[in-house]
Amino acid sequence: MLPSKLLSSLQAVFPTDRLYIDPVDCYTYAYDNSRKIYPPDAVIFPLTSAEIQTAILLCNQHNIPLIPRGRGTGTAGGSLPELGGIALSLERMLNIITVDPANRVIVAEPGVTNQSIQDAAKPHGFFWPPDPSSAMYCSLGGNIATSAGGPHAVKYGTTRDHVLGLKAVTGAGDIIKTGCYTTKGVVGYDLTRLLIGSEGTLAVITEATLKLTSLPDAIAGITAHYRDIASCAAAIVKIMSLSQIPSALEFMDAGSLALIRGRFPNMLPAHSRAMLMIEVDGSSYDIPNLITTVMDACHTDGLLQVENTRDTAHLWKTRKALSPLLRDIAPKKINEDIVVPINSLPELLDGLTQLSDRYQLANVNFGHAGNGNIHVNLLINPDDPGEVSRAEECLNEIFDLTIKLKGTLSGEHGIGSEKRAYINKEIDPVTLNLMKQIKRLFDPNNILNPGKLFP
Known part of the structure; x- marks a missing residue:
């Protein structure tokens, strides 16, 4: 329960329809x-930066946690109010402030x-490359908080590559x-890239200047199936x-299929046991050659069939349906988004198969193979203590394998609360201590999203 003085101060700033x-x-803001x-x-x-500032100052005075959140689509528990406090929902800051085609920029809340x-962006011939599977619903602030990626990150990069300020x-x-x-500027430290991916632990984003990219002239799809x-x-x-x-370049294993x-x-x-969904884009002149080149590269001993498809929209609709389908059959699945160098993918995928077999766990793998970013889904029964214990041991070994292959524990979902216990596997004590010092500098009383990221 909030202190009465804090509640009175909040009621003086936020009308009843903006203070729950x-x-x-x-309860709607209790989960992601x-x-x-x-x-x-x-x-x-809040609707303005001034209101956010007021809320932050009040929470500092009363030592109350303040947890920023967008639309709650994150999978790593990054917006959970684990210690209670106040959920700071930014979902009503909906202004697109500037659309500037000449400079290829959009400024938005x-x-x-x-x-x-x-x-x-589209009417002007542009797009913003980050395209997570939740793109219809997720917010810009959430994309920035986790440096969201998506299928097209293989060519165009993640959120971090498309925010100017x-x-x-x-x-x-x-x-x-x-x-x-x-697009060029080297004055001072790059605090923009520091805030991107910081999961609301350092500051609350109130406005973002986004770098746009030209829409390609033509797009084509390729599917390839393997034994x-x-x-x-x-x-x-x-x-x-x-x-x-x-x-x-998207990968799906037998469980996904x-x-x-x-x-x-x-x-x-x-008879397909693994599938690639591939998209190529570029000029109309280049596309035929690109299709031929990629289709040739698809040929390995285990290729069953490869074909060109014009219906890329149906291709992506199918791919983006995977996560909801998994939720339907395994609402308590363990979902991770590990990344390894491309040439380590064969060893990673083989290792995942061996680990799921050893621990007798159902496992479905798919993801952004062009980045080496695989979404591992351990399908568990939360009411079976033995299975939960095996899943925890298996996950620990999956993370060890990932680090051994020079990979990272998260490509786009973030650390949040779900992976904070494992962060020491990737970040050494000296570097981790420096990060904690940065946190204290930005948030000296630890009121912003406390407990996230760090073990």
Whole structure:
């Protein structure tokens, strides 16, 4: 429960439709896509930087946690109010402030959805490359908080590569501006890239200046099916060794294909055990050669069939249906987004198969193979203590294998609360201590999203 003095101060700033204190109203903000539940004591909906600053200063005075959140689509527990406190929902900050085609820039507030950014850019011949599977619903602020990626990150990069500057309020209540409006600028430290991926632990984003990219003239799709994972992994390495890489390269294992067959019975070859979904883009003149080159690279001993498809929209609709399908059959699945160097993918995928077999766990793997970013899904029964224990041991070994292969524990989901216990596997004590010092500098009283990232 919030102190009465703090509540009175909040009521003086936020009208009743932008301040929730009834537990029933607050419950919607108790969880994200990690499916864990931690109810906040209150929810506030700011509309301006000044309101955010006021909320932060009040929380500092009363030592109350303040947890920024977008649309709650994150899977790593990054927006969970684990210690209670106030959920700071940015979903009503919906202004697209500037659309500037001449400079290829959009300036927008954090509550704007990814899809709204795309819709604003498209009439001018541009797009914003980050495209997570939740793009229709996820917010710009959430994309920035986790440096979201998506299928097209293989060619175009993640959120971190497409933000020029930010406005934010630090955990100390200071309003700051980072970066610039131009694509070139080296004045001072790069605080923009520091804030991107910081999961709301340093500052609350209030405005972002985004760098747009020209829409390609033409797009084509390719699907390739394999008799086993090993031959599919070998094809991924061949494709990514080409001088011109695809705009997307998605991998699905046998478990993923079984899920798709359940929804689209006649879509896939019955004997396919692994699949690549590939997209190429560029000029209309270049596309035919790109298709031929990529299709040639798909050939390995285990190739069953490879074909060109014009219906790329259906291709991505199918791919993006995978996560919801998994939620339907395993609402308590363990979902990780590890990344390894491309040439280590064969060893990683083989290792994942061995580990799931050893621990007797159902495992479905798919993801952005062009980045070496594999989404590992351990399907467990949370009511079976033995299975939960085996899953924890298996996950620990998966992370060890990832680090051994010079990989990273998260490519786009973030650390949040789900992976903080494992962060020491990747970050050495000296570097981790430096990060904690940065946290204290931005947020000296540890009121912004406390407990996230660090063990």
